[in-house]
Amino acid sequence: MQALLTRPALLASGWPRPRNFPHNCHPFRAESHFSYLVGRQLPGAALWIEPGAARLYATPPDPDDRLWHGAEPSLAELSSELGLEVRPLAELAERLDAASLPPQDPRAAAWLAERLGRRLPPSSQPWDARDAALADALIELRLCHDEAALEQLRQAAAITVDAHVAGLRRTRPGEREAHVRASMEALVVSSGMTLAYPPIVTVEGQILHAQRHDRQLAAGDLLLVDVGAETPEGWAADVTRTWPVSGRFSATQRDLYDAVRTAQAAAFSAVRPGARYSEVHRLSQRVLLECLIQLGLFSGSLDALLELHAVSLFYPHGVGHLLGLDVHDMEDLGDRAGYAPGRVRQQDPSYRYLRLDRDLRPGMLVTIEPGFYQIPDLLSGLEPGGPLERALNRERLAQFRDVQGIRIEDDVLVTETGHEVLTAALPSDVQSLERIMAG
């Protein structure tokens, strides 16, 4: 890291966030850039880096706290564990001229503002040149995962696969969504991991990030399940499967499911070094659209329908994103990590929700997650008599009313020669899912 820096930098880890009173906190999770460089979820700490040197400033254990939380390592012990000079955080009292990055924890933001004599603007606002250089150095480090990171990411993927199998086996008509969620979360917690993001376990798959879990599962429903584990060190997995509550896909569900799976397979095949991610996205759109035309949902030529952004009516989001310490890796930096220098997010319906447009390199980990959703707002928002309304076959669509939402998402590593699906141990074909559900 020091080699990439031309000036000092200061990165905070954050403090535990009180939930409803000061001693009742959300589980602590250090800021990702700090975690990446220090490798430890250490509250109340900051890393000072300058060309050729690095020092950790940490909060010494409070003796009065031992009664409640047990013994914590002293700063000297921490220093020898980490192989890094460690000093008390309080020693960092003066004003410092350093680059930094806006933390998620407001207390850390206030602390940094005092140390630096300036407020760090949120990443949606224009960047300070110093901070931009630091962000770019970290992006360069974090874009491609080394072996130690991959080991963590494989562990998260493996537990996530097990959690989905547990969810498949616990799905029953008459239970609530929360029941399936709980069985999956139990597997993650039991392994010592945590959830990388709020789980989506929903019969309303058309709500892309549905957060309710109180619906009852009915035999005809598809259940969309987007759940991923995070290792204690903070590395994430991100996996979605969609399965039938009854244990058997209907013919219409199977048709659309296979369409999404075909689009995913096409996207997989395009993941290799040098490929531009927006082209992977584009390919997934094209292949899904071909399938939808074959199913009779659209009439017209492929090219004309692509021009109309027809596929975004049913697949409005991007094919995926970076994955690493964050489930949308480095999204705290806005699009700075996801979009290569010189590229900006397009606003047309085919690209506006695409979070990544870089040329792929070995060691990058991305999700591949096409979907199909019947979203009332989109379906009712077409221009009456317009070209897309004319191309859409609503009578045919009505036959697919037992499909609210389907998403299939896997974690795909770019290798030297192509790609490796880290979550391949979890099947996604109709037959295998049905077999797992049958026990």
Added chain:
Amino acid sequence: MQALLTRPALLASGWPRPRNFPHNCHPFRAESHFSYLVGRQLPGAALWIEPGAARLYATPPDPDDRLWHGAEPSLAELSSELGLEVRPLAELAERLDAASLPPQDPRAAAWLAERLGRRLPPSSQPWDARDAALADALIELRLCHDEAALEQLRQAAAITVDAHVAGLRRTRPGEREAHVRASMEALVVSSGMTLAYPPIVTVEGQILHAQRHDRQLAAGDLLLVDVGAETPEGWAADVTRTWPVSGRFSATQRDLYDAVRTAQAAAFSAVRPGARYSEVHRLSQRVLLECLIQLGLFSGSLDALLELHAVSLFYPHGVGHLLGLDVHDMEDLGDRAGYAPGRVRQQDPSYRYLRLDRDLRPGMLVTIEPGFYQIPDLLSGLEPGGPLERALNRERLAQFRDVQGIRIEDDVLVTETGHEVLTAALPSDVQSLERIMAG
């Protein structure tokens, strides 16, 4: 509430707290005072109350958000649901002269500071007179639970009881603590509730709030389990049981377990309207000390040992605390809720960790949770040759080395005539626990 106020007040609900990037938030939980008055976990909202009137200011649903999170009620719908005037939060732009309370969410604190033209001091600092009056009005309301609150608290207690039964049944030598935790959490999540506080599931019971869950369970261990559910509306339960990993208490474990249980029973019996809670605490200390003398751990007269704070060597914390929307109810206000006007926390070892000293009234809900712990720091910290060292029988104590920590905690409602243990459905006697574990 308005009747208790002499001037306007403004209470914020808080915003979702980003975990590692802006779109990945901790589960939202509204500030408790807001929840209490509005009855709804509404992010980005504030309640304006003045004598004779109340208005809710809320964030209107963002149409772009529907794609990701589904439809949210409009402000008009919210108004008719809540029976309360609702206006957009942005309308509260001017400076307001109002009382308020310091929220846990720093974003809400900053928002309030702007609205009020002043920063609210944390509750550990001297109070502004306006805010103090508001705090006291809320304390008066929240100290005694009405039927609607009790219904919620009973629900939380019932699910918590079920979770402990699940934990008892899933405890096995060779498993990890996380395995038991996961089985309990699954029961809570499956019911649609959440955890009221970070769960303690530990073979190191001597660490009062142990947060690790990675130890392996050995047949001779006691497992200390402090887990409570919270309803979606935010009401908490708080229950601890301690059980043997093997399914059978050893003779020494049973002796000390029964001592703690005897102290708990004595404390229960003292809970009634008019009783002073510090006396309940004192009684639990006295009874536990009698048991420890009987077991031969101390020699000397009861009164002399009480004078020496002998029991605090093994039972250093308070007998309990208020319970309601917060697991330590209203602890966001410091000791203002727990200590009656004119009473302050004593600093001697018998009382320094006592969170509550009020005269009990019908409708108050408190925990009763004595314990016994072998805490190395306390046991090694005695004055050599001092009176406590001389009174302690270390040879006898060595025979109890298979007891690290025991705590038994139940939720006890003060009734018109005495008390009701809301968590009585979960047995705490040795035989019943062993029977549940045997399946």
